[in-house]
Amino acid sequence: MGESIRIGVLGASGYTGADMVRLAARHPRIEIAALTANTHAGKQMAEVFPHLGVLDLPTLQNWEEVDWGTVDAIVCGLPHGTTQDITKQILAAHPRTRIIDMSADFRLRNTSVYASAYGQDHRAPEIQPEAVYGLSEHYRAEIAGARLVACPGCYPTAVLTALLPIVAAGIVDATDLIIDAKSGVSGAGRGLKQNTLFCEAGEGLSPYSIGTHRHAPEIEQEITRAAGEAVTVNFTPHLVPMSRGELVTCYVKLTNGASPADVREALRRRYAEEPFVHVLPEGGVPATQAVRGSNHVMVGVFPDRIPGRAIVIGALDNLVKGSAGQALQNLNLAFGIEETEGLMQLALFP
Template sequence: MHDKIRIGVLGASGYTGADLVRLAARHPHVEIAALTANTHAGKEMGAVFPHLAILDLPRLKAWEEVDWSELDAVFCGLPHGTTQEITAAVLSANPKARIIDMSADFRLRDASVYAEWYGHEHQAPALQEEAVYGLTEHYRALIKDARLIACPGCYPTAVLMALLPLVRQNMIDARDLIIDAKSGVTGAGRGLKQNTLFAEAGEGLSPYSVGKHRHAPEIEQEIGVAAGMPVTVNFTPHLIPMSRGELVTCYVRLGEGVTAGDLRQRLVEDYASEPFVHVLPEGGVPQTQNVRGSNYVQIGVFPDRIPGRALVIAAIDNLVKGSAGQALQNMNVAFGLEEGEGLLQLALFP
């Protein structure tokens, strides 16, 4: 391996790809060696994202033009449905490369579930079998040796960070989970869509993909693994007129004899050594502005007015901990680096 980890970014012209570049550019052990964006091939990165123009970056290329054999790690920021065949091609050209996928193409362990929710058969089922789910705090032992790391979606990241320790300890009923989720418009990608136009999304709040959002089976998959049984969650996302940020409010039924205080204490203990997880003091309310631009997670726990129930709330930046930051965190784990390298910047406030 080179003195620095030579990385490539597939889909560098999208929001997640650009945020990966922003973070990786200041990582002391990373060299950005290749950037792809087929629709912008030949352009300077600064022409697509002016805030990155001060960086000395390679020109954008079509992915077919990259020499993958020269890279140590490849980050995939492509839309779902496009990553599977390209990942197979990259690994064919360089079997030793580490693939860190930020798309949805390898998150679902069951290829038939993928086909059901994404409308086509999985194009690389053999690779799916070796993919490791990249929720760093909960799977780092597997991530360490993985060749293909499937980073979670932004909504699952927030939900699972809040609930997995509680489900594993049987402190809440995994069969009775209601998740109210809200995210900024960058979660919809950079492509032109009518519902994300300023005049359409500004000054309003709207649910979308009601009862059929593709992150629901991903949440159910991981909650089910923790619970040891299949589960179905009630999950509704909403579009908030802000660029970044995500907040999930999880309504849970407490186990017998369990209090909201017990939930909070469990989270405090489980995440005590985690650099990016901040379980707030009793009464502390997670807010998206407290994590904006950072890789941090805020979690708060509150008793419900309904006896036997509680609320667990989590806030993240959807582009950082919900995507590019977590991907870089996974790279650090995979290459044996300090987990916080390149990721310790505090939230941008106000």
């Protein structure tokens, strides 16, 4: 079976960190050697997440207390703005360590764009150039040799999975993309925020960060590469009163005489051999409840009522394929392990 890979999880008390622990605990090649959560240092994981109490896990620590030389890889689930300094320090001291970062700190290749989107200067510009964008199905070869992998955000994962192949094929107009996105409340993190309180988020649906969401530049970065020209997208996210799940509805303008059937076929061909991306047959409707708790993505294509346009819909679990699951997929790639290892759970339904 091969030697165990010892990992540490930074930010294990957050939703993405906890889901990483949940997935990694049943991976046959992974040993969880260290867990950090500065605000909960000294506690057992069961005190923070009772559902993980059946596992034999390390005590939570401050990140500075961990001997990072004893781990092979680090999965980072810290909020944006807190990862760069830590990553820089760890890589300087332990250059052979692999870091799989689930935060936003290394996703944007242009550090000026990062500063504009996140309201602060990038504090590790010297290592940004070696970060590989961790959209597994599109950067597989680069991820395999990377020391630092920047996992995409949950919205970009869903949007880019649905759009990159058809933009690259030249059958949709990359300058006319409208993206209506909806996510469960866990996407906002575990910190206390007024808009995610039960009375604020429950029994309703609300848009947020209208015209200013930080994931838009990340989406534009990748679509621009696929299109070969600068692209600006129309992107509006919404908060849905459910714990997890994400659905994106993308409105596209067809080009070069393409039809919605051509769009579906282009996606089908691109993902035919992919274990986690499923292009549904004509009439198949992606839904969050069909992917909940799994690393699977569903994509469906429909004709628009407006001639010359199509609607492309994608659904995934924001904490799994949109975060921890994709991080584990990238960890498998980085260590030459079968890519699906530890990730073949079916959706939890109903």
